[in-house]
Amino acid sequence: MLDKKYLFPEDAVRLIFKHITQRSLSSEIVPIEEAYSRVTAEDIISPEDLPGFNRSTVDGFAVKASDTFGAKESSPAYLKIKADIPMGAIPDFSLSNGEAASIATGGMLPEGADAVVMVEHVNTVSDDLIEVLKAVSPGENVIFLDEDAKKGETIIKAGHRLKPQDIGALAGLGIKDVKVIRKPVISIILTGDEIMPHTEKVTPGKVRDVNSFTLAGLCYENGAIPLKMGIIKDDYNEIKKAVTKAYELSDIVLITGGTSAGTKDLTAKIINEIGLPGVLFHGASIKPGKPIIGGVCNGKPVFGLPGHPVAVYICFELFVKPVINYVFGLTDKNFKKTVKAKMSRSIHSQAGRQDFIRVYLEEHNGEIWATPLLSKSGLIMSLVKAHGIVHIPSELLGILEGEEVFVEIID
Template identity: 40%
Template sequence: MKNFLTLQSVETVLGHLRALPVLPAETVPLTDALGRRLAEALHAPADLPGFDRSTVDGFAVRARDVFGAQEGSPALLECVGDCPMGAVPDISLQPGQCARILTGGMLPEGADCVVMVEYSRPAGGNMVELTRTQAPGDHVVMRDEDAAAGDCIIPAGRKLRPQEIGLLASFGQKDVTVRRAPRVAIISTGDEVVPIGSEPRPGQVRDVNSYSLAALCRSAGAEPTLAGLVRDDAEALRRTVLAALDEADVVVVSGGSSAGMRDHTVDVFTSVPGSELLTHGVAISPGKPFILARSGGKCLMGLPGHVSSALVCARAFLVLLLEHLQGSAGDELVPSLTARLTRAVASAQGRRDYIRVKLVPAGAAALEAAWLPQGLDCSDVDWLAQPLMKPSGVVSGLVEADGLVICAENREGLTAGERVRVELLA
């Protein structure tokens, strides 16, 4: 138990998580691929769109034929026909000729740009006056502008959003190879914790963590299962953990992660055959009594029982683990904004603090608020970050929070009025 109650850095813990093997691949219909992560890079099988197409309604022309055209000196061209939608035009433009075209239509042979219909007027018979100079490629999507054959269009590990789904559909990709969704078993512990359908007696609380953690897992692309509510009984917890390991890739235990007499999680994890304790304690707040172990290719994670501590800790480690198991490269942007802190926050050097904040628009009304330090200059930001100092066991402390401000390990706190980066909570 060499890692027992030895505080590790956040980066050390993340290194343990990244060392776990990613999950195997599976093929799913494109209609079911939203939010899944690609198991392998996808390359364009052909040029896209595969033909030069107009982006406007107007006239397909040769750029040289409208060079210098303007309102007082239009180019006079012969319109030799229309470009049909969804078909190859049977027109080949010669010098001095043009063809009507609609948005999305294929350019005829010889054309290299399009003049918008707003810059045209009839000149009798088949003749048209065009009053706008265009360069080659104007108002045209070239045949390989979306993608050229062989291009990597979506890298491995990318989480598929609606726009990636659309790109795959444009190539006729009916099925997609993605990483299997992680299966997460969530276990809550504590003599004081009762099912949400029960009426708590004095000293009892409902099981909040099972449901909030399951929602967090689902938002990260995992398939959570509520594996049980266990009293502070080591043997009962061990049986529940072993049963969960038979089905799950990750087993998360909420509560019992510290070193008290009724904290059994670390002993249960180390009793699992073939398990290895990687972490018991991490230099963060909230969430210091965090536990991480592995058993083969599976992960065992112990979170604090306090609601805010459990969710902040899960956001810092569980979400990143689930993304890694699905093949994420770990280089995705976290939605954030810059704000000014409305009050000072103390922190211990050597510890990473996750500070819950409420965002307030930095308008004139906000600047008159009594809780703002006098003379605070907010002219360079749109938002103020108001620290929420509620205890970690208070559910509303996270409900009211719009984001988290991270105080790094090399700081002893943040000052009032300091510019800070706020990681937005979804």
């Protein structure tokens, strides 16, 4: 199945979604120490109330709020100190009207107390008497026993990528293990007679492997496991053998090179032979990355990525990353980090095509300016120097100097 038209990225990705199963990966149970950045496979339910007791948020005195009503510096309220509450201790008493107890931040309130007066708003009259200079309302300076989390409450939904604060919350609830989605394995196949290992000395007509390292890092960043399949010469049988093996070993297959028109461009042919429906689109209305191939073989996504390093990066972000999130069943919204900047020079674009311009950022007189890095997509250093990407939509013919744009930050 080959779409003759050049699709926009969002349409191409939706086409792939139609032929794969969302949340198609199996799950596994891991200790929370190993769950950072993993995607939850099920809703996580709070097993208990958190913090589990009424606690003070300040150093001061636990009180009945009603005993302080009307208190001010010119007319303080006088309370008897009943006890001191040590940190980590369970008070073995309750407060009656007119009584207070000394308490530290995080300390447990005794029965009868419903507020805490900050120590700054209290004068000590004697060892057992204080005057309160400011009234407090019920609940003031207190975290109640179920205010952070209630027993039986859904605290984290399925399809959420766990952040450090999430793991901290799980630890606070005594949760030791969590069910997460298995990390997808992504095979990376390099094709091309001109490519050589990065450890070897370059000879005329040859280039070192850049793409497998960029792609492997992008896989790691997006929660996947890269599987490098090596550098394959432009030979049909060798490429077919490598793709077949990668198809068996991985969840997603990436093939770089062999996507443009030419006698050695075998990627589309091999994808069609591996499984159905095969190639879904060959080419997208973008720059760089126009020659990308997207296909699905018996439910497994297979991509043919261009050989130029910048195009590889752009195509991963636009096509591969959304598919990874889809098979994860990720429900988190993908809010990209952006900054507003002014373009330092005009940029022209072709109507009907989405352009992705690398820029670096500078600050002048309190304003941020974006300077285009107008190098060819085969030059990796333009990505190294770039702070972000400016997306020119298909309906625009470019961006004028001084015009405000949103720059998607490259982490």
